[in-house]
Amino acid sequence: MRRNKMRFTSALALGAVMALGAAACGSGDDSGGGDKLTIAYVGVQTGDNSPELGINISNGVKLAIDQYNATNPSKKVDFKIYDTKGDPAVAPGQVQKAIDDNVTAVVGPVFSGESKATVPSLEEAEIPNISPSATASALGKNNWKFWHRVISNDDAQGQVDGDFLTKTLAAKKIFVIDDNQEYSVGLADKVFATVSAAGVTPQRDKIDPKATDYSSTVNKVKSAKPDAIFFGGYYNGGDKLLKQLRDAGVTAKFLSDDGALDQKLVDGAGAKQAEGALLSCACQSINPSASNPAVAKFIADYKAKFSKEQGTYSAEGYDAATAFLNAFKAGKTSPKDVNDYLKTVNFQGVAKPIKFEANGEISVKTIYMFQVVNGKLKFLGDAATVKPE
Template sequence: MRFGRVLALAAATSLALAGCAGGGSSSSGDGSTLKIGFMGDLTGENSGIVIPPRNGAQLAIDEYNATNPKTKIELKPYDSQGKPDQATSLITTAIGSDKITALIGPAFSGESKAIGGQLEQNKIPSVSPSATNPGLAKNNWAYWHRVVANDDDQGPKIAEFLIKAKSPKTAFVLSDDQEYSVGLADAFEKTLKGAGVTVQRDKFPKDAPDYSSTVQKVKAANPDIITFGGYYAQGGPLLKQLRDGGVKAVFATGDGSLDPQLVSGAGAAAAEGAVIGCPCNIPDASTPSEFSTKYKQKFNVDPAIYATEGYDAATAIINAVKAGNTTGETINNFLKTADFKGVSKQIKFKANGEPETNAIYVYQVVSGAIKNLGASTEAKITG
């Protein structure tokens, strides 16, 4: 997400928070309860990407608590609305007053970058189900982890899929100015140019009132394909305006736009044929798995983007607690050894917190619905 200003309060309180390093627990009957935070956009413009992993995490924790363990877990939500400055303020409260022991999230990349230093200083392990910016793994954070492939995997594999499917000679790479968006667009551009595709690029402000200037540039270029780095809140209206402007090129984007609101934001006709990549494999509703059945029973909806990753991120922390680890430091040590079959993939972390598994899946809007075409190396585009 967009870089917000980092609150001065964060720096002023960092030493005080250090005294709370590793979080704490509260008494609960014969045992105790650990507070685990979940941070992300729960009510903002891109909450459709974050509510499913929050639900997945809640499902895992509720199942664990139902076994009546010695140490129970309370999932405490922090609604950042995906804004880095809001996340910075919230994590101060989460560590200082609420005394969380670990964090699932942050969901987006900009907020992850904004608070990673505070988590590190206070020895609060985090596992993100959905933040994909490559730079997050390059901060030497020992307490940071994610269960999804990054945009250096996602961007190239989406681009490679398009090159194989459409043999483009020209491409236009678009993005807004958010952290995630620019990173994904960079990956698109690098891969396309490396394959000999002629690339033009345009970037617009996240809160641009319209995209007419961008549409004019793309129409004039008449590219074979368009790739967009960004979230569905911007992607839907952008795609609508491109189609209204007469641009017919294949439109492809990444996980930030993998939500039905991309279709509703563009209109079904404009969205038809759009390609969406994601380091997530959403369960097919037509063949329910054990996870999707439990998820639908609890939340009355089918699992969506990153629901399985939210479940797996929570499970990694739950497994640490099951093994008797109740401080941030000991949970983090346990995460270094994690290796289990999750519902999304095998969960195992590299030394820098990256996941060992980096498969990318391709989706396409077909007859107004988002259809899973399979892994990028095997998927076949429609139309």
């Protein structure tokens, strides 16, 4: 496939500038000759749609690139950020900017909705992209050639979450809620189907994450008297819902997903209201006792660089960038050559082993469980085997 047609017209406009001095664009070292190497982050950085998750990722990407550049490679790598605000309506414009900027590879898009809206453009432009966090199962069924992700999809997570509700928690009455976003609905649908197949007849409702009053949903949950609640969504929205449920006297076990796996869920809901909440994720990197020694180094390096603890998806961003950097180390510097190299990638990342299936899905499907204990997120382990505290 040819590059996006807009690249041709953009090249005419940019040609004179580039002729005067390519060094004016970005901060990379072009001493190696040829086009610059640029890894772009495409995803949320600001706005209402869980910006902290995006900042976790972009920090992980930056750390990997800075560490690579510190080794003084023959051609250093630029890093550019394209803020989508987590909005599928904003994302296409940001992706087009990345395409016009002739980036080599993309870490992102971050969320499922914006991935659905923008990956076709990256596909047409033949730019390899690795999402660290978009989990909608449908994304892996489009026969895309340049798309990858380093996290399990909603089918895997939803199955495990549903089994956890009915087997580990032994819940007989379950209430499923989502925040009506692409990622959230798909995951909630899979949980709903899984618990239904186990003989439970769940009830269902939706919330608006931008609303402030969830009394309608809270009243429905109170009336249903469930043993457990599953919330498909992000921490902004999930925090308010959890607080209002607990304040209304609902004591049912609360299980949510990786979109809500952030200390901001606890801070927003209140430590008392959030205590005992369970959260699943295909990520495990916030476990400082993980057997992979690179995890401890990553945690220390991240904190030293950004003066805060790494969080959900930080390691996935780091691993996605590392896959591209490994391609550069192997001398693969064109987008197509980088993409071909990804077919052969097989290394132990910080978050998990990184190896892609033919459709771009990550090979490792393990889902992990976390729990709020004494106001902090605690890693429990493999969701298939752990018991909550």
